[in-house]
Amino acid sequence: MSFLSRILPSSEAFQSKDAFLNAIRVEDTLVVGDDKYVDPDPRFLNQDLEPTPPEKRTWDTWTYILLYTGISFGNWTLGSTMVGIGLNWWQAIVVIFVSQMISSIAMAFNSRAATMYHIGYPTVARAVFGMYGSYYFVAARAALAIIWFGVQLYTGALYLSNMMRAIFGSHFADIPNHIPESMGITTKGMLCFFLFWLIHFIFCFFRPYQLKKFFWFKGFVMVPGIVGVFIYCMIACHGNVSGALPSSTGGSLGWFIMHAINSGMGNTATLITNQPDIARWSTSKNAAITSQLFVQPIAVTLSATFGILATAGINRQWGLELWNPWDLLDEIQTRNNHPGARFAIFLAAFCWMIGILGTNIACNMIPFGSDSALLVPRFIDMRRGFFIVEFLAYAIVPWKIMASAATFTTFLSGYGLFMASVVAIMIAEYFILSRGNVFIAHLYNPTKSNPHYRYTGGFNIQAIIAYLVGIALPFPGFAVSLGASGLNQSATDMFDLGWLLSFFASLILYPLICWVWPTENQKIIREQGLAWEQEAKMYMGSNLSDGALEVVQVVEEHGKEKQVSL
Template sequence: MASLVQRVKAMAKLPREEEDTERSRWINQDLLPTPPEQQTWRWWNYVTFYWSISFTNWTLGSTMIGIGLNWWQAIIVIFVSQCISSVAMAFNSRAASIYHVGFPCVARSVFGMWGSYYFVGARAILAVVWYAVQMYSGAEYMYNILRAIFGHNFTDIPNHLPASAGISSALMLAFFLAWLVHLPFCHFRPYQLRRFFWFKTIVSLPAMFGLFIWAMVNTKGRIGTHLYAASTTSSSGLAWLILAGINSGMGNTATLITNQPDYARWARSRGAPIWTQLISNPIAVTLSASLGILSTAAVNEKYGTDIWNQWDMMNLILDNYWSSKTRFAVFLCAFAWLVQILGTNIAANMIAFGADSSMLFPSYVNMRRGQYIIEFLAWAVCPWKILASATKFETFLGGYGLFMASVVAIMVCDYFLLSKGNMFIPALYNGTPANKNYYYARGWNLQALAAYIVGIALPFPGFCGELGASVSAGATHLVDMGWILSFVTSFVVYYALCSVWPTQNQRYVREQGYAFEQVGNDLVESFEYDVATEDHTTKADKVY
């Protein structure tokens, strides 16, 4: 039997006339299609995966309450936003579940061999920052754990850091330990983490429900009157609040929507990553956010506080009910939350950066090495500085969905309407002008680039307004529809441009008369034949 790399390269039918030095610029093992022995994720693995990621949105409701919605309006808006997100996720999963390639390769097929570098690079940079910020959240849970175990022996650790550092010595120790918890997981690729996401799902349920039950029992369910009425009675004002809430909910899952190819490529069956998240994501996000809204509102009402984060609530519990039983309960709860943030950080940021860096530097970096790189870059980001003093930068990170919505729209439009679900695997690794499918105009898909710019241009002034610029009310309303507006605009513009000015790949698909996903169906059939006969020069040659 041929080696793993040889088998995958045979499946991809890479151009043999290219020199090895040229290939190394575009190819490594993680960029190649996932081989069958690594297509191990079945439908139940995706159920637990999506549930484990989505059932961590405790503080999402605080955003909805903060813009002026009451508690039941916030819950409905969250559910609607996640239903829309799940539909976008389903569409963006399809290409990877058929051809078993990740986001970087899908980006190559749409934006061009060189154009994809911008979009993959932008995602990689944001993944680094978000990875560090999420790890800092993990440090807060580690702080709860250490306080529950050691009490004042931990909290009274002398602080040797200046106030300008934005972090204490005790919290720095917690961050280091949270960093160590992340470190071993850098070694694993996604197909090896199925059991971990099972574990994450199991521990998340009792932790979140336990904190909710404590809050309801301790406060007798009194959540306060301020959650019953929205801040405006105007119907038009309420409509804009709802749109802003939906957009905020969409932004909350923008990373998950964009990253779908990196998860779907490991699927055993085509439908496994699609219908599972259509069910899991809306329920899990809405349920966890609802528990967070009611719990924190009740605690704030009773204790006169203004907390929304889980770690602050656990510190409040320790402040008011210090005992061995309480400390043990907080330890278990904080441990479960740490596992949750670990899993979310792995799925949303570590895997994404590993995939991106394997494309940006294929000769030197594979997915595993990329995951180690982002682990160490987390220190360079200094997330405590960001969270302590750069609120506008947090807003900028929250605007990630604005830029990624256009990317997803173009990818979905190209795959389903223009290329008819046909992806030509050999062309994904050929960066020369001889590439008749994806080289486009000097490696750039100009139609896609134009649609991307138009898609982000409309809500961008309002986004600048959120960062402090003076803008009109109309611009503010446009950014309230940011994700949906960017998606729809880029989708329509790209389709219109390609209808009158098709790309070379789209013309090729039309000339060859390909049916929907014909190439994918032929490729699966031919590869199954080749693996059985160990012959990669017969039937597979007919696919292309």
């Protein structure tokens, strides 16, 4: 069978509409006589929405350690962002560590459901927000994943440009530009973007469980690449950074710190939200959680510290204002254009490019693939989602965004405000209200017969109320950051609290609402007196006897004749 025959429909598929739809329909995972789900609707499931089977749980502790190391060490410019806010260099480092520690704790909590039940973000969202309510929260994340995927593609192309110049020298640098300046990209820039796009294209053929070795490779090459550039910068500036960084803050220290923590949280907001899609491949319940708690804060802080000191020292030595690594590498080659230096620059740019590639796959491509599998389950699975986001990356023209839309990048950085409430509600539902119990058998039944996740017409109204309140509090300040006027200082101050305000507002409000007005699922859990993660124990194949009888009784009380043991 040829390559094209495996990815394209056969000629018979074009004979009629029904034939075409049947040809592109994803594999049906329902087996006749299989009773693992209660009244499942094929339109609401595929293999990517179902729990990850044991043979595909391939990511062990070291895989996660190297994954988070590779992702975290890409935060070279985070320190300059903190200094730009108004903190001095050591305050910036402390704030970065604190913000990443908070992020890691949130990541650990948001990973738990996935490590226990091996389900991704869309399926967790379905359990929390309802069979139909989940569509908004999945679609919103998918839209942002498309934009970030394109932006990261463009960023990685800049490192590829460093590599091309290091290899071909002036033959690459002097390529004539035939693209209008208004487009925000040059001919050689477009060439690098296309080449980096092609590299991503290769990974669209693999599912996450098949990418374990790649994430190992990424983790190993990212650290020496960044450390090498840092060492060069320290040697070039003779370790002298005195006078290159502010020694005191420029205003009220308290609000500067809060604004800085919010910026740090926004930097990892997508990673916090995406944890179920990363943790579901875990070989054990602790592999994803323990690694992120220790790796994330240390690696991000080290990378940002290297970025602060190295670029500050070089800027002082050379009289420049460089903060982006690709600009730094370009300037280094301009001043050291000999074979040895060019080879070193090539290696450094290659390491950074691999880091961007891995981050884009883990934080944008995999989440979008997962989201698209829920939005159109019968025709789009995770791998098809990879191809879709790959082509949409061109459609959003990211070079135009990066070149001219300053307010748009501000909007992207404020993304955390809208997802902090989502994470808070997921955590509250799992740890406080559902006691770690997720009824896998009922996650694929959209009808009124679903006693757990139908909620009110398919929407968890209590969760939606808590979400709206959580995003409403800092939203006026967010509008100010985008250029709105007529709002007082309090709005800006609430925006400075940002992620933390949204998160804790929803984390507190949602359980309070449910205490007064519990969902049907929460009532069932209380009535049955289910212990902590009792469903998970049954799902994992232990403690089946007593627990299974309790679940069967629940099903029968709601008019179900079918007996189901999870």
